[in-house]
Each structure stands twice: as C-alpha cells, then as structure tokens.
Amino acid sequence: MSTLTTVTSSTVRSTVRSTRAEMMRLRAWPAVWITLGAWLALSLMFGYLFTYLSYTTGDASFTDEGTTQAEQLAQLLPTAVPDVFLQGMPMFGGALMMVLGALVAGNGYGWGTWKTVFSQGVRRGCAVLGAVAALTTFVVATLLVTLVFDLGISLLITVSEGQPVELPSAGSLVEALGAGFLVLEMWALLGFALGTLARGPALSVGLGLVWALVVENLLRGVGQLLSWVDALTEVLPGTAAGSLIGSIVGAGGNGDGTPGVLDTIPGTRAAITVAVYVGAAVALSVVLVRRRDVT
Numbered sequence: 246m247s248t249l250t251t252v253t254s255s256t257v258r259s260t261v262r263s264t265r266a267e268m269m270r271l272r273a274w275p276a277v278w279i280t281l282g283a284w285l286a287l288s289l290m291f292g293y294l295f296t297y298l299s300y301t302t303g304d305a306s307f308t309d310e311g312t313t314q315a316e317q318l319a320q321l322l323p324t325a326v327p328d329v330f331l332q333g334m335p336m337f338g339g340a341l342m343m344v345l346g347a348l349v350a351g352n353g354y355g356w357g358t359w360k361t362v363f364s365q366g367v368r369r370g371c372a373v374l375g376a377v378a379a380l381t382t383f384v385v386a387t388l389l390v391t392l393v394f395d396l397g398i399s400l401l402i403t404v405s406e407g408q409p410v411e412l413p414s415a416g417s418l419v420e421a422l423g424a425g426f427l428v429l430e431m432w433a434l435l436g437f438a439l440g441t442l443a444r445g446p447a448l449s450v451g452l453g454l455v456w457a458l459v460v461e462n463l464l465r466g467v468g469q470l471l472s473w474v475d476a477l478t479e480v481l482p483g484t485a486a487g488s489l490i491g492s493i494v495g496a497g498g499n500g501d502g503t504p505g506v507l508d509t510i511p512g513t514r515a516a517i518t519v520a521v522y523v524g525a526a527v528a529l530s531v532v533l534v535r536r537r538d539v540t
Contacts, residue, residue: 259368263375264382270358271349271379280345281387285394287337292329293398296320323399323412327421328494330395334425335487336458336505339432342384343453346436349380350530351446359534369535373441377527380437384429388422424493427519428486432457434526435482441530444537457483465509484509485518 271277300317312320319325353359353376362372396412403410439449461483468475478484487505492512494503510518 256368256371259371260374260378263362263367263372264378265375266362267349267376267379268382271383276348277345277383280341281390284338284341284387285391287333288329288391288395289398291333291337292395293321293402297402318406318408321399321402321406322408323396323403323410326392326395326399326413327417329399330392330421331425331490331494332503332506334428334505335483335490335507338425338429339483339486339505340454340457342387342429342433343436343439343457344450345383346380346433346438347440347443347449347453348436348446349376350437350440351443351449353440354444355446370531373531373534374527377434377437377530380433381430384426384433387429388425391425392418392422420493424489424516427516427523428489431482431486431519431522431526434523434530438526438529438533441533479510480518482519482522485515485522488512489515489519 296317299312300314300321303314320329359372363369400410436449436453439453440446443449443452461478461481464474464481465478465484468478483505484507487507488510489512491506491508492515494506495508
C-alpha cells in the first residue's frame with residue numbers, strides 16, 4: 246500500500262512540474278496570444294460589429310438578414326451574451342483551438358522539446374498530461390476572457406443606446422461556460438492528438454483544418470443522399486459540437502443559422518459524444534508518446 250502511495254505521489258508531482266513548465270512555454274509563446282487575439286476579433290466582428298452596423302444604419306447585413314431593428318438590438322444587449330458567446334465556437338473557435346493544440350504537441354517534436362524533457366528522466370505519460378493540463382488552462386482562460394469581453398462590449402452598446410442594463414442569469418452563464426468548455430476543449434485536444442500523431446505542426450494543422458472546415462461539411466451534404474453516411478455524421482466531432490451549441494442557442498431554420506451550429510442530435514447525446522472525444526484524444530496522445538520513438 247505504501248509503495249502504491251509513493252508511486253502515485255511521484256506521478257502527481259511529476260505531472261504538476263510538467264504542467265508548470267508547459268505553462269511557462271505557453272505564456273512566452275506568441276502563437277498563444279495571437280490565437281486569443283484572433284478569436285476575440287472574430288467574436289467582436291461576427292457577434293457585435295456587423296449586427297451593430299445593421300442596427301444603426303437600418304441595412305440588414307448578411308448576418309442579420311430578415312431581422313428587425315428591435316431584434317438586432319436585442320442581440321446586442323447583455324441578456325443575449327450567453328448565446329453570442331457560444332455561437333462562433335463550433336466552427337471558428339474550434340478551428341483556432343485545434344490549431345493551437347496541434348502546435349503545442351507538434352512543436353514539442355519539431356523543437357526537440359520532448360527529447361530534452363525525456364532525456365532528463367521525466368515520465369512520458371506525466372509530460373503529456375502536463376501539456377494537456379496547460380492547454381486546458383489556456384482553454385479555460387480563453388473562455389473567461391471572452392465572456393468578460395462580450396459582456397463589456399454589450400454593456401457599452403447598452404449604455405450608448407440608452408437601454409436599461411439587465412444582466413444575463415447566472416444559470417445561463419454557467420451553462421454557456423460549460424458547453425463552451427466542452428467544445429473548445431475537444432477541438433484543442435483533438436489538435437493535440439493530431440500533433441502527436443504527425444510528430445510535427447504543419448501536417449497536423451493542415452489535416453485538422455481540412456477536416457473541421459471541409460470534410461465534415463461535405464459528409465453532411467452527402468448524408469442527405471446516403472443513409473449510412475448520414476448515420477456516420479451523427480458521431481463526428483463537428484456534428485457533436487455544433488449540436489451541443491445548437492441545443493442551447495438554437496440552430497436556426499432553413500439552413501440560415503450560424504455556421505457550424507446544428508440540431509442534428511439531442512443536446513445530451515452531443516455532450517456525451519464530445520466528452521468521449523476528449524477522453525479518447527488524451528488517451529491516444531499518452532499511448533502514442535509512450536510507445537513510439539520521439540525522433
């Protein structure tokens with residue numbers, strides 16, 4: 246019993262040290278801050294800027310076609326923040342997190358980081374779990390920064406338009422944070438697994454983006470003609486992520502909803518599918534690093 250406790254304690258300490266080291270690397274890495282900045286810029290443009298311009302000019306933009314000015318204003322107020330916060334995550338946010346995850350894992354090989362770490366006696370499984378923990382910390386930080394950013398923009402618009410300030414409910418914010426975490430975490434860890442599989446950043450980033458932005462959309466189109474393809478698309482990560490968000494914000498009708506937001510499968514099933522992908526991505530990454538040569 247004491248031996249098991251000692252081994253467990255050693256594993257935990259090694260994982261914590263690996264997490265701290267990886268956090269230092271991420272904080273000093275420009276790609277991390279560029280990813281966060283790109284996501285905030287997309288959130289501003291597609292969540293608020295285009296809608297606000299449509300509202301103030303009276304001309305419906307491509308994002309608000311068929312809506313009245315009153316409906317556009319409602320989308321800009323704080324009560325709508327949870328929905329705006331989530332809408333871009335299945336496609337834009339997921340793609341950015343996948344790129345970051347692939348870079349974190351792939352550059353570990355390209356820069357020789359893993360080789361250096363393992364040569365110092367650090368357990369491979371602990372090093373991978375440390376990197377995953379650091380990446381997860383960044384995902385959580387991204388969610389919190391985005392939520393504060395969206396609330397700030399919404400409050401600024403509310404005050405400038407002379408509207409009463411009414412904040413969203415705590416329950417809706419918690420629900421949005423939980424769903425957003427599952428979606429971004431899944432894509433980040435799938436990118437990490439791809440980076441580990443390809444042992445480099447370039448190929449893994451390319452494969453991830455092609456899959457997330459092209460392949461799944463093509464399969465969903467083919468699924469309208471072939472029933473077995475339609476059944477396959479229901480277990481794909483993009484479908485699960487889009488359906489999870491769609492169960493909260495609504496997917497829109499006649500195909501005119503937010504890109505990537507779907508209503509293909511129920512929300513509970515979508516959440517379970519996303520969670521399964523999260524666990525599978527971590528397990529695959531650990532197995533690959535432990536069983537393969539680093540070079």
